[in-house]
Amino acid sequence: MMINIRERILAYGVNSLKDEELLAVILGNGTQGNPVIDLSKKIVCNSNGLDLSLEQLMSFNGIGVAQACKILAAIELGTRKIQADSLSETVVSVDEIGQHLIKKIGNAPQEKLVTVYLNNSYHVIDEKVVFIRTVDQATVHPRDILREAIGMSATQIVVAHNHPNGSLMFSKNDQEFSLRLKKCCHLIGINLIDHLIITKKTFSSLKTLNLI
Incomplete structure (x- = not known):
């Protein structure tokens, strides 16, 4: 055998x-x-x-x-x-980012928030795990994301976080955070492309649902 x-x-x-x-x-x-x-x-x-x-x-x-x-x-x-896998430094779509993050954080037992930083041409500059939720941690702040964006001169971002329970539904907190982040992005000239919910096999888009 x-x-x-x-x-x-x-x-x-x-x-x-x-x-x-x-x-x-x-x-x-x-x-x-x-x-x-x-x-x-x-x-x-x-x-x-x-x-x-x-x-x-x-x-x-x-x-x-x-x-x-x-x-x-x-x-x-x-x-x-x-x-260790990362997106290539080529032009990427939201779908490609979602598929990549399914493999990266879809099976994570804790909730992780990842930000993918891009330039004007939709080339990936970098991606970072900005936040890992634990029992005693507060939620992530837009400044944690935007500090990195400014440091690497990113002009566009996609944020995503996984739901270990497998749900593709956005919570009220998810939407409120996205709207707050979008407002902060606008103030400093950064485009929030989308906010994705990642599960083991698929992802959902807050932008597609017209929630931001």
């Missing part, structure tokens, strides 16, 4: 593999009476998007400390790769 998986990687690339097959490659071997692909399927089926702890992994028959550490390291490496 492992030979077939390796042949598929060589022929079609690693992105052709299913989750359980990727996990099987990481584990390498199963145990007697528990083939690696079957073990991998059990782990995938009994996890929430591979959100697993060391203790949870070791609860599976055939997974010891070494194998559990391999899996956690691979998952963490993938997470860091996503966090």
Whole structure:
């Protein structure tokens, strides 16, 4: 089975593999009476998007400390790769920004507010996580966003934040913040292109809903 998986990687690339097959490659071997692909399927089926702890992994028959550490390291490496990804310095659309941010913050367990900074030609200058919500934190202020914009001479911005609960609905606070930000942007000559709500699979636009 492992030979077939390796042949598929060589022929079609690693992105052709299913989750359980990727996990099987990481584990390498199963145990007697528990083939690696079957073990991998059990782990995938009994996890929430591979959100697993060391203790949870070791609860599976055939997974010891070494194998559990391999899996956690691979998952963490993938997470860091996503966090390191950024939009190219080319002309981008709101849809491209939304699709990019689905991968970047769509699965984040905490609410994050990201700002994408652009110039007049819609070329991306930079993107920054401006805010991560915790229990004892207040909401973000427009100045936190605009300070960065002024520093990099951005003339346009797109703001977005994820909803870990999967809702695409804007709250009253979301709209009030967007209107306040838009007013502040106008005062210093910056265009607020849109405010997006990001979930695991899609996004919604406050501009499209005529809320700003």
